[in-house]
Amino acid sequence: MGADYRCFFCFNRAFEKLMIQEQLEPAEAKYFTNEIMQLYLDKQEEFSTPQLARELHARLKKCTNNADPYEIRKKQSNDLILAGYQKFKNQIQSSQNPFDTALRLAIAGNIIDFAIDDSYKLDATIDKVLHSDFAIDHSSQLKSDLDNAQSVLYLGDNNGEIVFDKLLIETINHSNLIYAVRDKPIINDVTLADANYVGLDQLVPVISNGYDAPSTILEYCSKDFLNVFNQADVIISKGQGNLEGLMETQNRNIFYLLMVKCDVIAEKLHVKKGDFVVTKTTALNQGTETPDSNEKYSKE
Structure with a gap:
């Protein structure tokens, strides 16, 4: 593709x-x-x-000769959301449906994407996602699958957003959840250092996917990451970048959580730009559900 x-x-x-x-x-x-x-x-x-x-x-x-041109802005994004961390946590805990609220906040955080637009309006996005229907809503199936999963892999996306990921992970409260990040700095995507900065490493194991694309491209990922990927009962994939890398993966139980930021992805998902999506659909270019398969990825 x-x-x-x-x-x-x-x-x-x-x-x-x-x-x-x-x-x-x-x-x-x-x-x-x-x-x-x-x-x-x-x-x-x-x-x-x-x-x-x-x-x-x-x-x-x-x-x-600058290995991380977004370094300052990544820290600023994390500090911004960390400053409101307790407020968001209270909002989740006091809501009628904590999982739904945490899920919505995590998706709202997906707007923090300097590759698309560095003039995002976070407060307006949060308000919109809390009071809007998802354009595609497989959240109840996600909750059910999480409740029955032995293992969960959560694929991180952008800095700032990762603080909302932390809140969602705390709400999920799964005993065997692993958080995956990029191997090296790329745009404002999360690395091990970034995850540690917001305290994700104090909550769950954090691993690198072994590659530095702004996505999860399985053919380039490390053996260690692929072992975790292949064994996970549920995979939570945040953002457009991860979706673009995994959308043709047909043999894993992947849920894609994102705000649709461009017409290209909107067309693939058959939704509108700006919509919020929780979808289990894969092979998205065909518009089909994931077929069952025993095939697994391997790294030679």
Whole structure:
């Protein structure tokens, strides 16, 4: 599955901001702009959108000698949500349905995505998600499956959002839940250091997926991660990036939790941009439910 043509323009907007932030000289900016165009032309049919993002960010990091250009903003996002942590926790605990409230807050946090838009309105999004129907709602099945699961794998997405993940994990209160993060900094996605910063490591085991794409791309993930992935009874996948990497996975019990941020994903899910989704549907490009299969991924 290749990248959609509209992703090219999204890349351009995001990297224009980064080039200004990193103060690239005009000649460097021109060179990197050509890199964007050439990589897209060469790899658009071969690479998914997260793979293209990884390659482009790797080239920018090499050009700027900055391994984590979002480092300051990631900490700011975490500090912002941590400041309201107790308020959100009280809101969850005092609600009629704590699981539903925690789930909604976790999905609202998915708006904190600097690859799409760094001018997000979190308070408005929280208010909307708490008072809106999900465009796709498999939350009752998620709750039932969690209640019966021996093991759970939770795939993290963005910083800031991970504090809401922590609140949802506390609400789920499963004795065998593992939280997975990116192997190295990529955009504002969560790494081990970020998860530790918000205290997720004090709550559940936190592991790296072994790769630094803004997604979970199984063919590049580590053996250790794949062992956990293959054994998990329930997999919670947060955000568009993880969905893009896993949407054709047909043999695992995956629930995708996200706010739909672009028309490309909206079309794949048959919903609208801005909708909130809790869906177990996989092979989304065919619009079909997950077939049963004994096939499992392996890392040679």
